[in-house]
Amino acid sequence: MSTIDTICSAVVKKAPRARRKIGFDVEISGSAKNALQRLWRLYCFLAAKRRSRLALEEMSDWQLIDIGVCEKDARRESSVAFWR
Numbered sequence: 001m002s003t004i005d006t007i008c009s010a011v012v013k014k015a016p017r018a019r020r021k022i023g024f025d026v027e028i029s030g031s032a033k034n035a036l037q038r039l040w041r042l043y044c045f046l047a048a049k050r051r052s053r054l055a056l057e058e059m060s061d062w063q064l065i066d067i068g069v070c071e072k073d074a075r076r077e078s079s080v081a082f083w084r
Contacts, residue, residue, distance in 0.1 A: 050082040 056069075057078035064074050 046082055053078045053080065053082070 056074050059067075059074065061071055064071055
């Protein structure tokens with residue numbers, strides 16, 4: 001298991017909000033909708049990895065010991081680019 005998986009935060013679910021129309025009545029369907037969904041999921045995945053690595057970088061030595069990660073591994077993981 002990688003260090004980034006160790007500190008994954010819990011996802012907070014929000015209540016759905018009503019959609020507003022912004023002046024254009026455009027329906028996205030078919031493969032375009034699927035492509036946008038895949039891009040959005042990829043973006044969310046990469047953003048979560050980046051947030052986790054930033055949190056890992058800010059942790060103190062005793063916090064790292066508490067989650068079972070040595071400082072050297074934490075610093076190496078926090079320096080990895082978000083797309084990797």
